[in-house]
Amino acid sequence: MTEDIRNIVKEHGRLSVDVASLTDDADLYAAGLTSHASVNLMLALEAKFDIEFPERMLRRKSFESIAAMKAAISELVPQ
Amino acid sequence: MSALRENLVAQAKKIGEKVVAAHAADVDATARFPTESFAALKEAKLLSAMVPKALGGPGATVSDIAAVCTTLGHYCASTAMVYAMHQSQVACITRHCGSSAWQKNFIAEMCKQELLIASATSEAGIGGDVRTSSCAVETTGDRFTLAKNATVISYGAHADAVCLTARRTPDSPPSDQVLVVCPKGTYTLEQTSGWDTLGMRGTCSNGYWLRAKGSTEQVLPTPYADISAQTMLPSAHVFWASLWLGIASDALNRSRLFIRGEARKKPGSVPPGAVRLAEASNQLQLMRANVTDCAAAYEAAMATPEATTALGFAIRMNHLKTGTSQMAIDVVNRAMLINGIHGYRNDSPFSVARHLRDVHSAQVMVSNDRIFGTTASLLLVHKED
Structure with missing residues (x-):
């Protein structure tokens, strides 16, 4: 799952640095993630994992790092 | 209404009638800063009103300050806008100063000297x-x-x-x-x-x-991304909408006086503009409801900073700005039609000419098109509860 998330961040995050250079816990907002890009990120993640983020997850914190996204998605993907 | 709000609004009204209104036309005509207004507002300690008690201020709420913005908006839109913008800065500093001794000292100075x-x-x-x-x-x-x-x-x-x-x-x-x-x-x-x-x-x-x-x-310790979402944007939209409400309600007050005068001239008949006044009054009520509802929602969300970064909250605060800016223009425009040539003139007690010029800033100072664009993007992922 982490690899898939990394690929989506690479494609849609429009970061100012290479995603490969970031740890899973790195602050993506400090790496240049804008709120506009984070919307595209959410849409791509929803499509990839066939999920819908509920309103409670649609806040800044849920997308601040690769680890945070993984935690949010894990809650929604049937195990 | 709390005693603090009653007192703040009463002071703003007094200053508005005695000082702000007296210089509004000159401020507008010569495009100068409303110096007299701010000397009086500082004197009455209205600039530091929202500084929380824990930081040495009187602790006015967002709704208290919103009410002051509306009151000042009755007399001079520029004075009200400067006051509103100042209060957003006060909100950012007082809410995001963290434990910084420098920032706390600055806030103390702000209270002592009524810094703008x-x-x-x-x-x-x-x-x-x-x-x-x-x-x-x-x-x-x-x-x-x-x-x-x-x-x-x-x-x-x-x-x-x-x-x-x-x-x-x-x-x-x-x-x-x-x-x-x-x-x-x-x-x-x-x-x-x-x-x-x-x-x-x-x-x-x-x-x-x-x-x-x-x-x-x-440098404030909180990232500006958080300051913007949690404080700058919601407070600015609430205060701006409040002062636009002030402009619109003063314009409509002038229409009310105009229609009353017309009615007195011909007892027993309803003046032709009276229906327009009813329609405009209807719009003003919708606008007021939007402002008070969003101010209350913002105050509720302030208790949990996390709630202010939710998409639904951002959408609501954006709608407040785009919605009230359009409606304020609509109300003032209706007031102009009701008052006719007396509204169009600059030299009539029923003039709404300055109101109309001032209120047109609402849609372009931070362009509604840009805000609608952001909202449209947020709506792609937002789910209504």
């Missing part, structure tokens, strides 16, 4: 997106320097301090911003453009090259 705080968020070369910066804080030890080509700093030349956005470091991406609090004496202003506009002429929103240097403690 301006904001420098727009910048040349960033395409109008205030959530990105080109200039950066350059740090050496515990000192910083910063130079910003600010396309607009409203009342910059009349402020006692300026809060400006900048990239956190010269290596930071454009979206990684901080807010730097610069009291007078820590910056210089070199004017680059003037402010000759249709309305809101007294905000004196000139452009400047701002060059600042000082202690790194002047």
Whole structure:
């Protein structure tokens, strides 16, 4: 799952640095993630994992790092 | 209504009637800063009213200040707008100062001297997106320097301090911003453009090259992304909407007086504009409901900062701005039609000419098109509860 998330961040995050250079816990907002890009990120993640983020997850914190996204998605993907 | 709000609104009304109204026409005609208004507001300690009790202020709420903005909006839109913008800065500093001794000391000074705080968020070369910066804080030890080509700093030349956005470091991406609090004496202003506009002429929103240097403690510890979502944007939209409500209600008051006069001339008949007045009054009520509802929602969300970063909250606060700005123009326009040539004239007690010019700023000062664009993007993922 982490690899898939990394690929989506690479494609849609429009970061100012290479995603490969970031740890899973790195602050993506400090790496240049804008709120506009984070919307595209959410849409791509929803499509990839066939999920819908509920309103409670649609806040800044849920997308601040690769680890945070993984935690949010894990809650929604049937195990 | 709390006793504090009653007192604040009563003072604003008194100053509005005695001072603000008396100079409003001249402020507008000569595009000058409402000096007399702010001397009186400072005297009455209305600038520091929202500083929380824990930081040495009287602790007025967002709704209290919103009520003051509406009251001032009755008398002079420029005065009300400057007051509203100042209060957003107060909100940002007091809510995001963390444990910084420098910031707390600045807040104490703000209360003692009733400092007026301006904001420098727009910048040349960033395409109008205030959530990105080109200039950066350059740090050496515990000192910083910063130079910003600010396309607009409203009342910059009349402020006692300026809060400006900048990239956190010269290596930071454009979206990684901080807010730097610069009291007078820590910056210089070199004017680059003037402010000759249709309305809101007294905000004196000139452009400047701002060059600042000082202690790194002047940089607020919270990232500007959070300050913007949690405080700057919601407080600005609530205060702006409140003063637009003030402009619109004063315009409609003038229509009410006009229609009453007409009715008295011909007892027994309803003047032709009376139905228009009913329609405009209906719109004003919708507008007022939007403002009070969103102010209450913001106050509720303030208790849990996390709630203010939710998409639904951002959408609601954006709708407040776009919705009330359109409606304020609509109400004032209706007032103009009701009052007819008496509304159109500058020299009539029923004039709404200045109201109409001032209120047209609402849709363009932070363009509604841009805000609708952001909202449209948020709606792609937002789910209604």
